[in-house]
Amino acid sequence: MNKMYSKCNKVLRLDCFSNRKISPDGKQSRCKDCMKQSYSEWKTRCPDNYEYHWRRHNRLFREKVLTVVGRGKLVCNRCGCDKFELLEINHVNCGGLAEVSRKNQRFYKSILDGHRSIDDLEILCKLCNILHYIEFKHGKQPYILEWRPSNE
DSSP states (O other): EEEEEEETEEEEEGGGGOOOOOOOTTTEEHHHHHHHHHHHHHHHOOOHHHHHHOOOOOOHHHHHHHHTTTOOOOTTTTTOOOOOEEEEEEETSSSSHHTTTTTTHHHHHHHHTTTTTTTTTEEHHHHHHHHHHHHHHHOOOOOOOOOOOOOO
């Protein structure tokens, strides 16, 4: 099946257009090549907007995933740290590096889509996550981490 693209004045196959659920034909109005070119021009023309857009998008995406894994709470399970920048997903039985190194975005997406169980995951701050790893490798350690938020 084909679709007329008015900007290029070409008749293109439907697979030349990205999907768009709200469109009557289920496809974007612009072809993939024109979308790439437009996006590339925008990145060059407005680098600050591009950087802001992706930082914001990634933060919101990460926040959704952490909320799911934290079962609605964005705090470290051990010390209670609530500083978003310090929170990470911890694999309770370790082995997370192998899973996450494949593609972090795929790992996050599989959690949001419900394809990845969260039973063996928890939210820890970076320090508690390091302590968890050390204790897993070398046994219980004589350290206690306590979160005391500063009065800013």
